[in-house]
Amino acid sequence: MTMDEQTKQRYVNDPNFCPFCEHPVVEATRFDAEGRVAWQWVRCSKCGTEWHDIFELVDIEKVEMP
Helix, strand or coil: CCCCHHHHHHHHHCCCCCCCCCCCCEEEEEEEEECCEEEEEEEECCCCCEEEEEEECCCCCCCCCC
16 A cells, blocks of 8 residues: 555644545554654554654753742
C-alpha cells in the first residue's frame, strides 16, 4: 500500500485515521527520540500497516512552578 501526498498532509494535520486504508482506529505505542527528532510507532487496527509519526523540536516553554 502507498499513500499520496494529499492523504499524507491530511494525516499530518489530523492523525486520527490510517493513512493507508483510512480506518479510524489506530494504535500509537512506543515513543523514541534522538537529538532534535522523536518518533512514535503507530499501527492500524484494520489493515495492520505500521508506520512512524515523526516529531521535531520547534519551541520551548518555561514551566512555572506554583
